[in-house]
Amino acid sequence: MTEAPIEIDRAALDGHDAFRRMVVDPCRPVVIRGAVADWPLAQIAASEDGSLAAYLARFDAGRQVEAFVGDAAIAGRYQYSEDLSGFNFRRQAMPLGDAVRRIAAGSDSETLYVGSLPMAVALPGLAEDNALPFAPPGVAPLIWIGHASIIACHYDMMDNIACVVAGRRTFTLYPPDAIGDLYVGPIDHTMAGQPVALAAEAAPGDPRYPRFEQARHRAVTVELGPGDALYMPKLWWHRVEATGALNILVNYWWDAFPVGPDQPFPTLLLAMSAIAARPPAERAAWRAWFDHYVFRPDGHPLAHLPEERHGILGESPANAKMVRAHAMRMLRGG
Structure with a gap:
């Protein structure tokens, strides 16, 4: 219960x-x-x-x-x-x-x-x-x-x-x-x-x-x-x-825990359109990547590197904006 x-x-x-x-x-x-x-x-x-x-x-x-x-x-x-x-x-x-x-x-x-x-x-x-x-x-x-x-x-x-x-x-x-x-x-x-x-x-x-x-x-x-x-x-x-x-x-x-301008649910919808209809083995592969980079059960994906080498995955609002900009460029085909 x-x-x-x-x-x-x-x-x-x-x-x-x-x-x-x-x-x-x-x-x-x-x-x-x-x-x-x-x-x-x-x-x-x-x-x-x-x-x-x-x-x-x-x-x-x-x-x-x-x-x-x-x-x-x-x-x-x-x-x-x-x-x-x-x-x-x-x-x-x-x-x-x-x-x-x-x-x-x-x-x-x-x-x-x-x-x-x-x-x-x-x-x-x-x-x-x-x-x-x-x-x-x-x-x-x-x-x-x-x-x-x-x-x-x-x-x-x-x-x-x-x-x-x-x-x-x-x-x-x-x-x-x-x-x-x-x-x-x-x-x-x-x-x-x-x-x-x-x-x-x-x-x-x-x-x-x-x-x-x-x-x-x-x-x-x-x-x-x-x-x-x-x-x-x-x-x-x-x-x-x-x-x-x-x-x-x-x-x-x-939203009690905002981290940027994007809300999680639209991100989920985009992931559904890009991944949900792919073959089971490929979906399993993407699940592993989502766990590693997004849900992080084992901690930060670059914890094995010094913080100054975390690049856009560094924990800061500026880096979050860079991740978003990188994703927007890819969605536009840039």
């Missing part, structure tokens, strides 16, 4: 340096209890006196947003159609204020969900009124508002602080190396941008996903209440169930 996330009380994080040291650097999920319990947004959402819509209206820039809208029969379980050609919900543009009112009012005929809204664009000033002192400097939050929902198991390409503002959320986590047992769906036909783990929604023993039984016991369940937060390193799989009548989440995405 995958090791359960550690838990840290908000009081232990007296700034971003402590957050970096205690939460981010270990590269594993961490629960932060009470992280946003003192936010005005959290307290107003908990009041149940109808003041939430009025509070959000103070910041509403009047933008159109894209909402996921489904029939009540789907019970907020947004997913593919049976043949994966479509989805069981529709995307609908509407003013954010209308979406908030429809969500807050509840409905017996529809389920509605608005996600990944940049607060600085849709609700300017809201982030400043609800600040997270230990968040990475310069990282702008996003807000997610909806009825009860089940978001299919997926991963993020960025590190993530997910803060539960209203309702309760259950995160079911799988480590990145479970990918081969999760039966991942298409990468270019997705519900919300990221591929999903199709097997994570299947019943035990589903014959379509025999390898998932190797991953099922690795699942870790994290229960979060209003005010709690979960830090997830990039590439951790997570299924998210929101169980309140009204659910609000604010999250922060950023």
Whole structure:
């Protein structure tokens, strides 16, 4: 079984340096209890006196947003159609204020969900009124508002602080190396941008996903209440169930360990196009080279030479730029 996330009380994080040291650097999920319990947004959402819509209206820039809208029969379980050609919900543009009112009012005929809204664009000033002192400097939050929902198991390409503002959320986590047992769906036909783990929604023993039984016991369940937060390193799989009548989440995405302008996932896509269809023996040879130069299980590939002889493989931002420039020249045929 995958090791359960550690838990840290908000009081232990007296700034971003402590957050970096205690939460981010270990590269594993961490629960932060009470992280946003003192936010005005959290307290107003908990009041149940109808003041939430009025509070959000103070910041509403009047933008159109894209909402996921489904029939009540789907019970907020947004997913593919049976043949994966479509989805069981529709995307609908509407003013954010209308979406908030429809969500807050509840409905017996529809389920509605608005996600990944940049607060600085849709609700300017809201982030400043609800600040997270230990968040990475310069990282702008996003807000997610909806009825009860089940978001299919997926991963993020960025590190993530997910803060539960209203309702309760259950995160079911799988480590990145479970990918081969999760039966991942298409990468270019997705519900919300990221591929999903199709097997994570299947019943035990589903014959379509025999390898998932190797991953099922690795699942870790994290229960979060209003005010709690979960830090997830990039590439951790997570299924998210929101169980309140009204659910609000604010999250922060950023790359905690940048080494240059390029992101790893586009590099992966390029490697797929160049290597994946080659013969097995050649793929094995390239795997050895990737291990040696990229993943480095035995340390730096030029550790046997003095550092001044490491050339563009030297550990410096300037050398990283030279590696990138060299690769760009080769891609252009230079």
